[in-house]
Each structure stands twice: as structure tokens, then as C-alpha cells.
Amino acid sequence: MSLLSKSFILTLVTLLITLLLLPKAASYLLSSVLRSIGWSIKKKTNARREIILARVRAEEEEFRSKQAKSSPRTAAEDEDWEKVDNSALGNAGNGKPGDDEWDGIIGFFHPFCNAGGGGERVLWEAVRATQKRWPKATCVVYTGDHDVSKAAMLERVNTRFNIQLHPPTVVLLYLSTRKYVLSSMYPYMTLLGQSLGSLIVAYDAFNLLVPDVFIDTMGYAFTLAFSKLLFPSVPTGAYVHYPTISTDMLESLDDKTGLKGVNAGAGTGWKGYAKRKYWIAFARLYGWVGGKVDVVMCNSSWTSAHIKSLWGPSRKRNNKVAYKEPTVIFPPTAVRELASSIQVDLESERKTREPTILYIAQFRPEKNHPLILRSFARFLNHRKKNQNNNSQPTPRLILIGSVRHSSPDETHIYNLRLLAHELRIRDHTTFLCDASWPTILSHLRTASVGANAMWNEHFGICVVEYQAAGLISVVHDSGGPKEDIVVDLGDGATGFHASTEEEFSAAFEAALALPEEEKVAMRLRARKSAQRFTEEEFWEKWIGEVEKLIGMRKEQK
Template identity: 35%
Template sequence: MELGVAWLHSLDPLTAVLVAIAAIFLSIGLIIFRVVRGLPKLTKGTVAFFHPHADGGGGGERVLWCAVDALQHAAPHVRILIYARQGVTAEQLVQEASSRFNVKLRRPIEVLGLQHVDLIAPEAYPRFTLIRQAWGSLLLGLEALRLMVPEVYIDTTGWAFPYPIAKLAGSRVACYVHYPTVSTNMLGRVWSRQPMYNNDEAVSGSSLRSLLKVLYYQAFAVVYGMAGACADAVMVNSSWTAGHVRQLWWSWEEPQLVYPPCDTSDLQSLPLDRRLKHLFLVSVAQFRPEKNHRLQLEAYAMAREQAAAKDANWRNSPVLVSSLKMVGSCRGPDDEARLAQLQQYAQQLGIGDAVEWHVNVPYAELKQLLGGAVGGLHTMLDEHFGISVVEYMAAGVIPIAHNSGGPRADIVVDTETDGAPQRTGYLAETKEEYCAAIKAVLEMDQRDRLRIAAAAQRRAATMFSTERFHQAFMQAVSPVLPKQS
């Protein structure tokens, strides 16, 4: 031992560092090799989806169930399993897929219960959240593979760190990336010392801490890129996500753009001509901090204040007779507490009587709400895609979306009508811009509203249908699927 240390000290500093790094990677490799040797043998003919919160009510879960439906239709010989949190049953998931997303699965599925889903909960890690969540996802992925090693491991959550273990265990790995775990946008905001929900003021207020966090993110991005390189088939949900995956992942394969499935065919049955005596806006989003519901409330309150100042007779103002219906799901106590805070904030802004709250509603109620709304709010910065925005458009609801990410790159894009540009919605960033867009939609002439709504609906039907998702998803995963015996 002493001889080995003496030999290391005899090397020049650069060589010593390289030897030390090589030793670390060798040690990690040996640990992973021993872990993989302890896993069960590969089960042929199986496809397992890694989606711990499969019972969630968000857009990611809609992607999961439409992917399962596509596989059941195109590859009936495949046995499909879901790695989901313990306590969730297959019957419950099938029922929720139908009631929440109008996805009726053709055959039963199987569920493999995960005990330690809390390992990926961000609230469990107040400091060094990224790396600790990444390590937690690796351990959770290992727990999943100890239950069964499938022939094809499909990740629909974005946790890339279990990919190397699944690959070494013999699985072919496919993934659907909703949002890169780290992105150049995140690095830029930390470097510019911009405070946000994932960059607190203690860091943004210090140049040294900001520098250290940038270095931390850069190191994390390297490991993330190495893990992503283990995927055999990579699907991304938007042009924005594709750009970040190209930058970060060490892969020669071009990520395949597979737009998320939106229930455009069913929502298109809703009439475009809305009852203007009952004007209302709708907001569809889980009650999570990044969705930024506070900005929606502030912009709507500002619009009402401006309308009241302009029109003394409130009965003649479309803005003042309107209402805002907040529709969303709660994943647990933290979301429920956040919802209560938002309700209190609406009261403080003086719009408590004009805002309605619809929590964990079934699909039928969501459809009814979309069928009556004239405008839909979306305020998440760098939303990877924005299924709710597409649902607005498909239902004939004019979107007012954040001017970033997927909504800007792929969704709220002008089209052409008779050779002239045609608006399909509004993009905004600041409270003032959202306020102006809200007033424009609520005060708009009915003919102008129908023209925009019709153009938005055509774009949604053309680009983001469930049928288009099925085709693109199967084209991407077919090369790695089990062969029919």
C-alpha cells in the first residue's frame, strides 16, 4: 500500500490526476459490474415503462398511456409492464387512463411496485437537489431492474441515470424526453444570477456561489450526457428539447421529434362559437411552482383594474363580467398547500369572486370547461412542450402562452390563410403583456375570435393528434422491440 502511494507521489501532477480519475472510474465500473451481476436474468418478450408516478394527472402520464395504447395495437405479442409506485394497481391505472385522458387500453397491463419513489422527490433534497435526485433515480431504477430485467426498458420520465445499468443488464433502452434534466438555459440563468424557484436568492445574490453552481451544473451535464448516450432510441417532445439533447447527450443518433399526443379529434367536436354572455378564461396546469399560477392571477387582476378604470358601467365591460377558471391536479400535500396559498392570493388581489377552482377533475368535466372558454392561460417559463396549450387550440380556445420553449417554437405559430399570415394565439412574458393579451381576447369581435380559433384548431389537428403520435412513436421504437416468435 505504501509503495503504491509513493509511486503515485513520484508522478508529475497532471499524470497523477489522470491516474486518480482513471482509478475512480475503474472503481465505479467494478461496482456497477457487481451490481449488474446480481440482477435477475432478462425476461424475453417484455417491454417495461419506467414511470414511478404513473397515477399522476399531467401531460407526461398522457404520453405514457398513449404509448402503451400504440404498443398494444401495433405489437400485440409484447408483454407490457409499468414500474410504478407501490400501492397503485393495474386496474386503477387503466381506469385513470380512461377517465382522465380518454385513453381506453385494449388489454390489461401489469404493474411492478416501487417502494422508494420518495428517492426522486425534489422536496427531499433542499440542497444539491440535482445530483441527489439523480442518485435517487439511479437507486430507484436499480430497484425496478431487481424486480425484472425487461427486454426493452422505456423511460418516459426523463431520468437518464439508470440507462447504463439497464443497458449492461441486457435491456435495449428507449426514452421519451420531456425536459432535459439540465439545460443551457438553466446555466445561463444561474450565471446571470437570476432568482427563480430553482435558483434561490442566497445563490443568485452571490457571485461566488453562482460560479460554484455553474461549475456544479457543468459537471452534472457531463455525467448526464454520458448516461443519455446509453439509449438505443431517443424521442423528444419538441424542437426546444431536441436542441438541448443534441448539445448535452454523447450520442451520434439524431433525437427523433415525436410531438406528444393531444386529444384533438374529441376536442374538435366542441363548437367554435361560444356563448358570449358567459365569458371566461381557463387555466389548465398542475398546481406546481414552475407553472407560475401567481402570474396568471396578477395579470387577470390587472386587466380587471384597467377595465374598471376605463368603464364606470361594469356591465358593459367584457373583462369585468368575465371569470377565470383554474383547472389542475394536486400530487400530494405540497401541491394542496400551494393551491390554498393561490386561493388566498386571489382574495388579496380582489378577484376571489371572479376565480373558480376545479381540482382533479375527470376528463368529461375538463372537456365541458374547454367547450365554454374563449381564452386559455399558460405561464410556465421554458415549458418543454405544453400539451395544455394544444388542447386549448384543439377545443377552439385562443391560447395565451409563455413566449419560450415549446409554445413559441412549435405550437403558437402563425399559419397562412389565403396567402396571408394568420395568428393562432398570443405569446407573452411579463404581467403587462399577459394583461394586454387577456383584454384583447375578452374584448375581441366575435368574427376575429372565430378566425383565430379556427386557425388554431386546424394547426392542432394537423400537428399534434394522437394518431400522429402513434405513428411517430412506433416508428422510433420498432427497431428495438422484441421480435414476434
Template identity: 35%
Template sequence: MIGQSFGSIYLSWEALCKFTPLYYFDTSGYAFTYPLAWLFGCKVISYTHYPTISLDMISRVRDRSSMYNNDAYISKSGWLSQCKLLYYRVFSWMYGFVGSFTQLAMVNSSWTQSHIEKLWRIPHCTKRVYPPCDTSGLQVLPLERASETPIFVSVAQFRPEKAHPLQLEALSLAIKKLGGDFPRPKLQFVGSCRNKADEERLQNLQDKAIELNIKQFVEFHKNVTYRDLMRLLGGAIAGMHSMVDEHFGISVVEYMAAGAIPIAHNSAGPKMDIVLEEDGQQTGYLCWNVEEYADAILKVIRMSEIERLKMAAAARRRAGRFSEQKFYEDFKAAIRSIIKPLS
């Protein structure tokens, strides 16, 4: 992280030497360039999607918790964990120092805001502006579902942090608990593969479905077109999400806009911003572990059509809070205090 950060400083130096703007607007997370832009006389504005380092990352290393961003090889070693913890603490101090040069720090969620405010320590300059979610095409899909088979969809790249195996385990458990009076659900994975590692991850998921004896209840759709994505979302009664600390969660918003009840991880964006009540009506389910995900799957399958339509309609209304128009309004309101109108 430190190497990339210092590399961004050199890139910024080259750019600022060729042209020095009045406003320096960063949307890529290169916080280490902010002091340099400030020295060049720029007003620094940032839009942060995800902090380069978070307090959660530090706590996982301290607790020696193995995760996608804390390899088991390191978490099992006390000495390596202490070295990584020292590295993270030094980097977090540096990240906090450079971030404090921002005159306006826009963030994409409450979770990101809480971390940025603690790290950069400029809460008076920090504004939450939800990202634009173009769900206009999904909002017009019918809430009714034609298929008798209850379809659950999971939209995410086949990356380790998306925790797809948990969804397979939850489906397997739900099917075991499901009574004979209810139809068996089908889980459709929809995602893209960036490289060979993602391809191997997809193959491992297919193998796991066979291992859990649920192959006939699972489908995999790789690198689909947006038209096909809309079709799949429009046929699902619920959408699965299992990433821990997803900073926002646009896929969850897309589920809700399409009328698919979200079953999301009980952390970060889905918990703090998205899967909240709308006009007193529940909009989805938040889960921690396999058992809770399985229970949520069962609740969706067992609920009456009237109950499902009511929750789906509330979820769709909630998704409207993250529209492109809302982003434009909040963005303009945030920058109004720092950008002077042309005379």
C-alpha cells in the first residue's frame, strides 16, 4: 500500500507541473497526493468509495482473524501478525495525516463516513453522498413473478470477498429444513471473471454445489449482458449478498429496485444505509451466518404472495433513495460551499 501511495505522488507531481487547477478532485482514492495538491495552491476535494485502510482491517490483524485481506499464513503467526499490525498502524497514521488536507471529503456511505472521520479527523469537512444507482430500467419490472420455482439471485464478481460458498451452504441448509409442502428454491449466481483465479473460484463453487448435493438447485451465469441481468433480476423473488463490510452495496440496491427481496450481510452499507425500513415496512433481511441466511431463505419461500409483494414494493421505494437524480442533488449541495460561482 505504501509503495502504491508514493507512486501516486510522483504521478500527481507530473500532472500538477504541467497544469495546476484551482480545484483538485480525486475520486480514485489517492489520498497521498492531497498535501502536494495543497502545496500547489489547489482546493482539494475527494470522493472516497472505500478507505485505503480501515479500522476493521487493523482489528482483524490484531485479533489474528483469517480473511481475504489477512492471509491465514500471517494470522497463524504471532510474529508476522505483530509486524503487519505495526505496518498497518504506521500506514493508518500517514493516511490520516494526508487525508486531513482535504477541504471537502465526500463519502459514499455511512460506513465509509465513520472510518474517514476517525482517520482523517475532519468531520466538519466530511459529507455523505450516496453513489448514483441507475435503476430506472429495473424500477419498471413487474413485482409479480411468473415462475412457480422460487428463484434467488446472487449478483457479484467471483472474488473471494464476496463469500459465495456461504450462500451455497445456506441454500443446502434451507432445503433440508424446508417442508414437503413448499417448492424447492433455485439459486442463480450471476457474475464475471477477471482472471484465472476467478475462473478457478467459479469451478470450486460448482464443485461445492455437487459436494453439498444441491447441483440441481444451482445455476451459474458468467459474463452476462445487461439485458440478461435484467431478465434474471426480474425473475427472482430475492437477492443474496454475503460480503462482510461492503462499503455500500449497489447490487443490493439493484435487487430492491427489481422487486427482489434482499438477503444481505448484517454489516456496513446494507446494514447502515440500504436495507432499512421504508414507511414502517420491512424491506429485506440482514444476516450474520449460514443459519441466519438459511432462515431468511425459508421466510421468503414461506411468506404469502401478498406479504412478498408488500415487502418488495417497500424495497423498491427504498431503492429510489439512491437514484442518479438524488446523487446530483446531494453532490451539488456538498460542493456549493467550496466552489465559487462564476461571476
């Protein structure tokens, strides 16, 4: 054993003994050391901060110069921004107009900002709302997408989500350590490995730039606690899409049906016992981490309930006077655009709608595409046995989703294509990877049914898109789609719930077999329900929460 290894082990053992025997003294010592490291990082990055801000000012001047020579923005764009401004100003929390002159830096921690999923839509809508509320602020996104320039990234955001951003005040800082949050790095104890790995990535981010406000929009809560320990004056915010651990995950270990996620039934034997103990211990650690977050936002009622349970006790202890429960901010969806561009009435039902089932979801295992493929195959087989349906067009299944290239996603979609071939539904199934927004819009206009098969989907932006486009939803009977979206608001059903292959198959058949008048009535009820999830609703609530963070930052100075 080398001298260096012996020294490291001795230091580690000494630290552990100190923590056990003198917890308060060790905590104070550790806190002091981390603050010293934070002070050093901030001092070291001050020069880069000035360079970044100078570059932002230069780009702003160049942008305005080009804008003056070109045509002004369209009336529709101006109307969008006016609505953001109207909802934001005067929302400072004290009834007085807010200060839109704040020119600090807001750091968004989102290492996979080019993934093209619902989480990325939230990120970029958050950046858009922040830009309009605080036009002089700089929005820094910490990303690991080295192969994408800022111009290409913003173009993709516009193409995929129809979100137009103000380029000068968007800054991408490229991380060199993103691999440490990949699940493939940790074949065992993946949750803990990724969480600790996120600290390495966060350290990388802070060494690029220390922001004035730090917000995690991807689910790496450990980075927020790390930020608070290094930089106590930097307010932290979390937009939680999905709790890293939950009581539902623990319950899934005892599931014998195989329907509750990728860990269903994994609680048997000594390995299952060890996994359960490990998850319980991790949940306690996760709860402690959540206690360090200043402002917590959740994307659904389901997520909020779990975060209250996990983070609530620790946050109450740390903020006995100022404690506030998580704010539910539903993810933004292009409800208005979909409603205005897609017709829902008897005429469109007869001329435009086709017997097509649409599933919009990233091509990842947790989205459970195999369940939809098997359910569709069962539905087609049952349909073939019904002689009365032979004269009608054969229904189609269209799967649309983003794929993280050079990742397991590519293998996953290859296996899905093989499964479609084995189920003999290949001729009736279409896979579309990384489709543009106009392509998605086209399929939303012509499809009849929208599906979602993920167990405990945290929210389900695609389900809201289905509703806004007038599709009849068939969703998993759990999570956000069940609790928040596909609900009866008093007028009648807005879709169907299912859990098993048999239930999904029956729901597809029931949805497509509805009489025209009933189909149109359900589509209109769904569209009305979708009005709860507009971009404007998101902007207003997002700005209100970020206002709190900026207020904390001002108080620190």
C-alpha cells in the first residue's frame, strides 16, 4: 500500500471518529472548511464573471443593432410578452411593483438541457419568463452538451418547443464532469452514486461561475445543499419533477404484479432486504438535503405530497419561522397554441381524425413503451376477431420521443422496434425520433387517442397536450395523469385510466368505439380541462417564487 493511500485512509478514519465522537465540533469545523472553499472559488471565478457579463453586454448591443435594422417582432410575440409582464409586475409579495432592474446572475443547473423532454420545456419556459420579468438579469445554464453551441441550442428550443428566447442574456457554461451523474457509472447503489456524483458536477459548475441565485431544474437536490454549504449567501431553489426516492418506490419492492416500475418485486431475499434498508437510509439523507433548499417548487400534487413528507421535517427545523410548504407549479404547455390551431367539432371528427393512437414520450425504460406495444397488439388481435370491423381502417400506433444519442436510449428504441416486429404490429406502428414541433402538431391534429403508460408519471406534459389538442387520453392509473390531469371536473370523464395490458387494450377499444357525438363531447371536456395548465399560469407562479429568491439575495447584501 502506497504512502498516499495510507495517509488518505488515516485521514478518513480520523474524520469518521471525529464526526461520531464530536458531532457538533465536527459540524462546525466542516462548515468552516466548506465556507473557506466557497470563498476561494468565488474569488477565483470573479474575473470570469466580469468577462461573461461584458460578453453579455456586447451581445446585447449587437442584437439591438441588428433588431433596429430588421422588422419588429410580430404582434403575437408582443402579446405573449405583455401577458408575462402584466402578471409579473406588482407581484413582489408586498403588493408593490417589483424591481425589474435587478441585473444579477441566475444559475440553472440542468446538465442535460438538450434532452428535448418535458423537463427541458420547463427549463426553457422558466428562462423565458425570467428574461421578461428581469430583462437585465443573466440566465446561466450549466450543461454537459458540449456538442451543441448556444445558437444551435436556442434553435432547437424554438423548433422543439416553439419557445423563443432573448439570446444575449442566455449563457451556456459547459461542464466537463457530466458523466458522474450517469446511471451507467453506478451498477450498484445507483441513487447514492448519482447523488454524490452530482456534487462533483456541481463543484465543476461553481468553478466556472458562482451565480447570485442557484436553481436546480433537473432533480439533483444534493447540489443545492452543497451550494448552501459553500455559499450561504446564495439563495437556492428547486423545481422538483420527481422525488429521487419515495414511499411508492419502497412499496414497489413488494409488488408481485410487475406493474409498479422497474423495481417491482425486487424486495425478496437478502438482496431485497439490503435494498430496502439502503433505500430507507437514503431517504433520510435525501430529507436532510431537502432541508437546505430555500424555495421549493413541485410540478404536481403527487410530487408535492412526497416532497412534503420527505423534506418537510428537515425544512421546518431549519426554518422554524419562515417555513413554507412546496408550491405546486404545473409545467407549461402550449395549450393556447394547440387550441387555436386544432379544430374540435363534428366536421373535424369526420374529415380529420383518424383511428390513430399517439404516444409522446422520451424513449427511456421508465416510460414503459412495451406496455403500449403489447396492449396495441392485443387490441388489434381482438379487433380482427370482430367481423364487423373488417371494413373499417386498421388503427395505427405512432410513438414520438426524443433520444439521447450515444446513450442507452438508442439501444432501447432498437429493442422496441424488435418487439413491434415480434408482436406482428410493425406495419401498423411508426417510431419518430426527435420530431420537430410542426410534426408533433400535425399528429396531434389527426390522432384520435393519446396514451401514457409510465407508472407514477410525475406530471405528464404530453397528456395535457393531448387534451388541448382534443385527443381522448388513455393514461396509467397513477401519478400526475391520474391526480391532476385526466380528472372529472364535474362535466364528465375526460379520458380513461388503465394499469394492465388488458385494461389499456380495452380502453383503446372503448375510446375508438365511442359514437361521434360522444367523442366530440369528451374531446371538448378535455380541452376545457387543459386550460389549467397554460404557459401564462406557469409564468406567473414561477416569477412569484423567483421573486422570493431575488429578495433573499438583496437582503444578503
